[in-house]
Every structure is written in C-alpha cells, then in structure tokens.
Amino acid sequence: MNRYLWPLGIFIALVILLGVGLTLNPREVPSPFIGKPAPAFVLPTVHDTNKQFSHEEFKGKVSLFNVWASWCVACREEHPLLVELSKTSDIPIYGLNYKDKIADAKRWLKTLGNPYIDSASDIEGKAGFNWGVYGVPETFLIDKKGIIRYKKIGPITTQDLKEKILPLVKQLRGEAG
Amino acid sequence: MKKLLVLTLFLFSSLAFAAPVETLDDMTPEQEKRYRQLIAELRCLVCMNQSLADSNAELAVDMRNEVHKKVVSGQANQEIVDFLVERYGDFVRYRPPVNATTVLLWFGPLILLVIGAIVLIKNNKKKRATASLSEEQHEKAKRLLDTISEENNS
Numbered sequence: 297m298n299r300y301l302w303p304l305g306i307f308i309a310l311v312i313l314l315g316v317g318l319t320l321n322p323r324e325v326p327s328p329f330i331g332k333p334a335p336a337f338v339l340p341t342v343h344d345t346n347k348q349f350s351h352e353e354f355k356g357k358v359s360l361f362n363v364w365a366s367w368c369v370a371c372r373e374e375h376p377l378l379v380e381l382s383k384t385s386d387i388p389i390y391g392l393n394y395k396d397k398i399a400d401a402k403r404w405l406k407t408l409g410n411p412y413i414d415s416a417s418d419i420e421g422k423a424g425f426n427w428g429v430y431g432v433p434e435t436f437l438i439d440k441k442g443i444i445r446y447k448k449i450g451p452i453t454t455q456d457l458k459e460k461i462l463p464l465v466k467q468l469r470g471e472a473g
Numbered sequence: 474m475k476k477l478l479v480l481t482l483f484l485f486s487s488l489a490f491a492a493p494v495e496t497l498d499d500m501t502p503e504q505e506k507r508y509r510q511l512i513a514e515l516r517c518l519v520c521m522n523q524s525l526a527d528s529n530a531e532l533a534v535d536m537r538n539e540v541h542k543k544v545v546s547g548q549a550n551q552e553i554v555d556f557l558v559e560r561y562g563d564f565v566r567y568r569p570p571v572n573a574t575t576v577l578l579w580f581g582p583l584i585l586l587v588i589g590a591i592v593l594i595k596n597n598k599k600k601r602a603t604a605s606l607s608e609e610q611h612e613k614a615k616r617l618l619d620t621i622s623e624e625n626n627s
Contacts, residue, residue: 328560328561
C-alpha cells in the first residue's frame, strides 16, 4: 500500500510547489536597495535646467520618488493615480524623468497634469542606472533619513497604495528622523 | 523586376535586426576576451532570459557600455560584477552566489541524487533477499515442480 501512496504524495507536493510558482511574478526582482541610502545624483530639473535637484532633497521627510518617461506607456496608465494622490494626500512626490527629452516631458506634464513637486531630468539615464532602474515606471518610498524602504516596479495600483504604500508612509512618519 | 526588388529588401532587412556590435577597438585582445566573458555571464534585466551579450534592449546596451568602460579602465571582473549586483541584485548573475536563498538551488540536485541512490540500494537489497532461497525452500520448490510435471505426464 505504502508503495503506491509514495508517488501520489510526491505528485501532490509537486503540484503545490508548481502552483505556488505560478502565482509569483517573475518580473519582481528583489531590489538590493531596500534599507540602503538613496544613491547620489545631481541633475537639473525638467522645468528649470538651471535648478539642481539632488538626493539631498529626500532628507527630513517621507517621500515618493517616481521614475517616469513620456515614451513609457505604463506610466500613462499610472499617472492619474499619482495626480490624485498629489491632490488628496500630503505625501511629497518627486519624479525622475528617465531617458526623455525635456520638451516631451514638459508637454506630458502639461496635458496629463503634474503630480510632482519637482522632476529631475535624467536624459542619459545615468542616475537611473545607479538607482537600478530597468522597467519604467518604478516607484521608491524613501524615509526621513533618505533610506529607501520600498520599491515598486511597474505602475502603482490602487491596491498597492492602500495595502502597502499608505500604511508604510504612516509607519515611517512615526519613526524618528 | 518588382519581385527582385522585394527580395533584395528582405535581404537588407535582416541587417537592421542584427545584434548591435559596439566598437571594441580600444581594447587589448585580453580585455576583449574578458569583456565577452563578462557580458555572457550577466543577465539582461528587461529580457529576463537573455544575457547582456545576446540582448538588443536599450538597458542591455547601457550595461554593456558600462562593462566596456570598466574593463578598459582596468577593473577586475569581480569588481565589475559587484558593481552591477549592487544596483540590480544577484539577479544579474547567471552564476548565482551560494547563500541562504540559493542553497536549495545549488545543493538540491545533489540531495535528490543521494535520495535516489538510497532508494535504489534499498530496493536492490529487497530483491536480492527474495531472490535467494534457503536450502529448505529449494527442496520445497523442487518437490512442487516434480509433482506438477508428474501430474502433467499422467
């Protein structure tokens, strides 16, 4: 009897293992940045090329840093949510305009709305490279000390916002700066 | 004539899709060898199952350029890999390091092999145990066979 139950047991274990595998998202690469300080950069902003935007900006507050581009279709999908968030909450949102042309970026913000306090213009994608960006849009949540605490690759959904980002913002705001 | 034109166009279209080859003139043969080795071992993040060497994605081009620059500037392979791992995680390596999360990946096959060997040896022992008869059993079997053949003959 035992002999015949063995293969059945192995089969069921395999089904469970593969079943769990199917529910995972292979695109979700664990970010090596969680718990590390925001990588350094100094870039001009989209709206004023004489103005400089650097990683120092993140210190002293809990903020979102969203990587976007006018050529990125998924960013267009995500954008209304960011615009709404900028209106309904007091979480500062900053942008990294990744491998984009300034004129295109400006036009995009003008027609679709600008949820960002400021957007850094990373035309060559060097800052993006240092931030490990590979699939725009990407969103980082940065704490008061300028440490990255959460990262989302791909467009943020209402669910992400409700279940992960907003509770985490609340928690991080409670922490000592 | 028109057909010929279309055919020639097809011929050239393949050129447009060929993998981009960066100029490697600034490398010594030894550096070029290292460069090729590195980009074959590093994974392109956007295309998942392609190495940097195989991929045409824009990010892969950036990463190749970065590796190129670092090889020319004389950095060691380990330094270059570490630089990329810092940004993209262990995921960029096609040869993952041995750590807590990859232990099963590295030693799983070996464990399975050992389990298989144990099962095989146990099974064999059982078979051998049943295959060899004692003296007494031999006698019994012989008697049984004899009675059967006698019955058949009669």
